[in-house]
Structures are given as C-alpha cells and as structure tokens.
Amino acid sequence: MHELSIAMSIVEMAQAEALQRGVQIRAVHVKLGALSGVVKQALLSSYEMACDDTLLRGSRLVIEDVPVVIFCPKCKVPRPLSSVQLFCCGECGTPTSEIVQGRELEVVALETQ
Amino acid sequence: MSPEPRLVEVRKNVLKQNDMVARALRARFRAAGVFVVSLVSSPGSGKTAFLEKTLTLLRPHYRVAALVGDLATENDAARLACSQAPVKQIITGTLCHLEAAMVQNAVDEEEWDLSQLDFLFIENVGNLVCPSAYDLGEDLRVVLLSVTEGEDKPLKYPTIFNSADVAIVTKSDLAEAVQFDSEATRRNIQAVRPGMLVFQLSAKNGQGIGEYLGFLAARLAESRAAAAV
Numbered sequence A: 001m002h003e004l005s006i007a008m009s010i011v012e013m014a015q016a017e018a019l020q021r022g023v024q025i026r027a028v029h030v031k032l033g034a035l036s037g038v039v040k041q042a043l044l045s046s047y048e049m050a051c052d053d054t055l056l057r058g059s060r061l062v063i064e065d066v067p068v069v070i071f072c073p074k075c076k077v078p079r080p081l082s083s084v085q086l087f088c089c090g091e092c093g094t095p096t097s098e099i100v101q102g103r104e105l106e107v108v109a110l111e112t113q
Numbered sequence B: 001m002s003p004e005p006r007l008v009e010v011r012k013n014v015l016k017q018n019d020m021v022a023r024a025l026r027a028r029f030r031a032a033g034v035f036v037v038s039l040v041s042s043p044g045s046g047k048t049a050f051l052e053k054t055l056t057l058l059r060p061h062y063r064v065a066a067l068v069g070d071l072a073t074e075n076d077a078a079r080l081a082c083s084q085a086p087v088k089q090i091i092t093g094t095l096c097h098l099e100a101a102m103v104q105n106a107v108d109e110e111e112w113d114l115s116q117l118d119f120l121f122i123e124n125v126g127n128l129v130c131p132s133a134y135d136l137g138e139d140l141r142v143v144l145l146s147v148t149e150g151e152d153k154p155l156k157y158p159t160i161f162n163s164a165d166v167a168i169v170t171k172s173d174l175a176e177a178v179q180f181d182s183e184a185t186r187r188n189i190q191a192v193r194p195g196m197l198v199f200q201l202s203a204k205n206g207q208g209i210g211e212y213l214g215f216l217a218a219r220l221a222e223s224r225a226a227a228a229v
C-alpha cells in the first residue's frame, strides 16, 4: 500500500501552498485517474492520518475520478473506455493502448477561507 | 469577519518529485549508454530466478549489473551474486515499491561506472499494484506472470500491465502440470494492453529465454544507435 506516502505528498504540497499564500485550507481537490495505480478508498483513509500534526489537520480530501480515454487509431478520435479490462474503441472495436487520459494523480485546487 | 471559502487552482502532479528524479536518471543512463530493464511481478512469480538466469547468460557477452528491491532481506542479492555480476540490494523497509531516488542512491553508493555497463537490471519489490505509478528511469519495464498464477491475472491488474512494455510468462516448465492455458493468457494480456510483446519461458530449464535475450540485445543496439544520431 503506497497510498499513505501519496497522501503525505499531497499534504506536503498543500501545506507549502498554504504557507506561501498565508491562507488556511479547508479542502484539497485531487484528480485521480482510473489507471493512476492509487486506490481511492485507501487514499481517503490515509489522508486523515497524513494531516495529523500539520496545518491541514481537519481538512477534507475531495477526489474527482478521472475515467480512461483512449485514442482510436481507426476513428482518429479520443473515445471513453468502457472497461479497463478491454482496451478497444467503443464504436468500432479497434484495439488500442494509446491512453490520452486516466493516469492523473494531481492536486488541482485548494479550498481556502 | 469570516471570509468566503474560495477555490484556488493549483494543478500539481503529486508524483512530480519522483518523475523529476526518474527523468534525470534516464538522461544519465542514456548518456552512459547503459540499457536499463526493470522487473515487476507478484511475490514469488520468479523475478530473482529469471534475473539470475539472465545475468548468467548475458555475462560472457555483456557487462551487466543488478539492483534488487526487497522489503526486508538480502537473500535475493545473495542469490544473484552467484552470477558473478555486481549486485546491490535495496531494502525498502515498509515501502512496497522502489522509487527513483532509491535507484539513484544505490547507483551512487556503489560508485558504478555506468559507462562501463551494457545492461542494468532492477528487480522491484514483489507487488502488482504500487510499482505501477513510479517511473524508475528504466528503458524497459517487464511484467512477469508465472503459469501457476492463473490466466486472468492481467484482467485483475490492468494498471501494471499498462505501465509495462513487455510481458514474460515464466515457469513454463510447470505449464502442463497446472494445465496452463497459454492462449487465454495471451488473450487477456492483449485485452488490457493491445500489442504487448509476450515471451513465454522457464528460468529453470532455460527454454524460451534465448528469444528474450535476443530481443534485449536488439533493444540495446537500437538505443545506442538512436543516441549516436
């Protein structure tokens, strides 16, 4: 399980921003791709632990799930993937492993007050 | 007066630190002309046995070295040392995967002259989940799957198969005993990673390993040709 170390990195980043901007943070918004290798539930529970003894204590982690989008070489357009167990175009069925979205693991916004 | 809550946009990649170290490592490896291969799999799939065989077979023809990650012991490094190649154990403690900084530290500590190496192998900690997100600066990521693990492993761990470049189906000497369905496995690998190159081999009797070694040699030559341009 590497979610705790991921959560600690998120807290560290947010804390640095809080100090730099002189604000208090109520929530951290994160984008989490379906292929990020991070389990959402584990990240949520690790977050609280990671916030202990930091300026982020009591803050919330808001996770936005990012679905996988592949690029179909035949249709020549990005297509949402319906299952990570079958990498192919949902329209024409062409197999592809060109991933255009879904690996995200990003802090995107901070809710301050 | 209590100010209104507001949303400040930031956009920061959480793994930025690791990605930066990995990028620097990759540049360093490339400049030195060493081809770096990492191995990932479940614990017990046969990474160390496969690596031992690889090192032993490559050593007469190439300059090879290996780093091996493990949670607690140095056993794997001791096994690999039998190949006579330089080997360094990285003990990760509670960490279930290797990170780029650990690879960097290990290479620096050993003071290996990377320009004197053809191949550097990195055995990751046995885990099919956590290593997927961490770039180690490798040129090639190999995911191993043994015939005793079940044909549907790729469907259960699509993320790691997607982060890897090549799949190895190992322990093929046991295929018959466990009624391994090679076709179904290949189909499942292609479902989660279309176009993925698959080698089936046995680290025990060496069957099938020649094809893989030929592939590595070709990749090394390609990478050096590209660097020379």
Ligand SMILES: Nc1nc2c(ncn2[C@@H]2O[C@H](COP(=O)(O)OP(=O)(O)O)[C@@H](O)[C@H]2O)c(=O)[nH]1
Residues within 6 Å of the ligand: B041, B042, B043, B044, B045, B046, B047, B048, B049, B050, B126, B170, B171, B172, B173, B174, B201, B202, B203, B204, B205
């Ligand atoms: N029959 C057979 N056994 C193997 C093969 N490769 C590894 N093993 C055995 O599988 C077990 C785990 O192998 P090891 O290399 O330690 O796996 P690791 O945890 O992935 O490094 C050991 O008992 C090995 O002897 C193989 O190709 N054939």
Ligand SMILES: [Mg+2]
Residues within 6 Å of the ligand: B047, B048, B076, B123
């Ligand atoms: Mg091992």
Ligand SMILES: [Zn+2]
Residues within 6 Å of the ligand: A072, A073, A074, A075, A076, A089, A090, A091, A092, A093, A094
């Ligand atoms: Zn299509």
